[in-house]
Amino acid sequence: MPITVLVHVSGEDPFLAEVEELPEMTAQAVLFTNPRKRDGKPLHYVTDEAISVIFPWHRISFIEVMPSEEERGEMDLFFRT
Secondary structure, three states, rough: OOOEEEEOOOOOOOOOOEOOOOOOOOOEEEEEEEOOOOOOOOOOOOOOOEEEEEEHHHHEEEEEEEOHHHHHHHHHOOOOO
């Protein structure tokens, strides 16, 4: 089952994508499928036909792992007011 991640790339806005498994720290690059902006729109630097992108680790600042729909129902989310 794909894992949804929020990828923070140096010099760009973060984007959503899926990975089959979390990347190893020793990996040279990371393969992401279905890359898109947070609002679901396509990324301006990826062609519309592309279904996967490979980013080298040195361009990635960090990756946030997003909860699945199943996990969201189990979590209590707290927000600052």
